[in-house]
Amino acid sequence: MSVIKPPVLQLFTPGPVAVLPAVAEAQTWSMINHRGKAFQSIYGPIRTTLAKLMACSEAHVMTGSGTLAIEANVQAALPDGGKVLVLSNGAFGDKLNEHCRLYYNAEKKGGDTRFIRLKDAQGWNLARAKEHIDQAAADGYKLLAMVHHETSPGILNKIGEICPYAKRMGMLTLVDGTSAWPAYPFNQKQMGVDFYSFASQKALGMPSGLAVVGLCEDGIKAVDAAPRRTNFMNLKEYRKNAEKNEHPTTPAVTLLYSLEVALDLYEKEGPSAFEARHAKMAAHIRSRLSAMGLKLVIEPGFESSTVTAFYVQKNSDVSRALEGTHKIKLGGGHADWKDTTLRFCNMGDVDMARIDKGLDALEQVKKELGV
Ligand SMILES: Cc1ncc(COP(=O)(O)O)c(C=O)c1O
Known part of the structure; x- marks a missing residue:
């Protein structure tokens, strides 16, 4: 058989995630x-x-x-x-x-x-x-x-x-x-x-x-x-x-x-620093999504530090454009939220710079698709 390698994408997915x-x-x-x-x-x-x-x-x-x-x-x-x-x-x-x-x-x-x-x-x-x-x-x-x-x-x-x-x-x-x-x-x-x-x-x-x-x-x-x-x-x-x-x-x-x-x-990073780093990334994601006019799914008080679902029109088109043009993969909508949302996740090998690049790409795609 011929060996097929997977595409190289920056993952902001709910798992599997980018591995360190x-x-x-x-x-x-x-x-x-x-x-x-x-x-x-x-x-x-x-x-x-x-x-x-x-x-x-x-x-x-x-x-x-x-x-x-x-x-x-x-x-x-x-x-x-x-x-x-x-x-x-x-x-x-x-x-x-x-x-x-x-x-x-x-x-x-x-x-x-x-x-x-x-x-x-x-x-x-x-x-x-x-x-x-x-x-x-x-x-x-x-x-x-x-x-x-x-x-x-x-x-x-x-x-x-x-x-x-x-x-x-x-x-x-x-x-x-x-x-x-x-x-x-x-x-x-x-x-x-x-x-x-x-x-x-x-x-x-x-x-x-x-x-x-x-x-x-x-x-x-x-x-x-x-x-x-x-x-x-x-x-x-x-x-x-x-x-x-x-x-x-x-x-x-x-x-x-x-x-x-x-x-x-x-262990070297320490549990508190690990938790705080993830909470900070997720707070940043929530705040930028809100600034783009995208409504968050979560009820305040139960926020996730790792998975942020947001409502977006034409969610499959947005996802396709991010993957095709920007080589970025977000989590799709799931369950009750399948057709109306996407998930921007921050687990594994992610940092603020990569997250901002991902959010910039989302902002651009959103404008291009008029959603
Ligand atoms: C909360 C929760 N439970 C169970 C599962 C199923 O896990 P797996 O696909 O590793 O069997 C998942 C997968 O996303 C999950 O997020």
């Missing part, structure tokens, strides 16, 4: 066997570092995309007959509902998944979630599942208010943080999150292919008690193999090299 050169380069390091000392000496510190940074009891790295880690958590959370409350406000909350429904439904010993959906890019906070949690707890629901950063329009849900309350009401908590970590302040224990997960190709700025599960003590107890519903994404197997710092199956070794480098760079 040092992180990409690590993927060319020598291959090693995934059993034995060389591998253990790499994977052990990765797990310890992740658990420290996420403030969870255990971190496990899985080969696959964000969905794998979400489903690994969902399938381990409750016994058959378990009942789940899902709070959604976008495409990924809706998908989380589908994952939960697969394992917790009437056919599975009378289980259930209750789905509550906000519209219009409203964010979840405790004031909005409380009545649903109270009712669910009274009805015997044992798990609250929700998304940390809803990527479809870029909403930061206030899990730090909601999850501790759900725990006080006797529920376990499961959070899809696929596009959140490490762009937002996060302390899994303090935030009352029993099961968390994120993916490599988002805020951490790595290639796609790895997903991380973070477990706190109540999550671990649930994993140990869960029935065996899967072989590949079985967290019991991950826990057992982690005792010798190995994986149950063959992991993506070179992606783990990239993860080492990405975590090292992140």
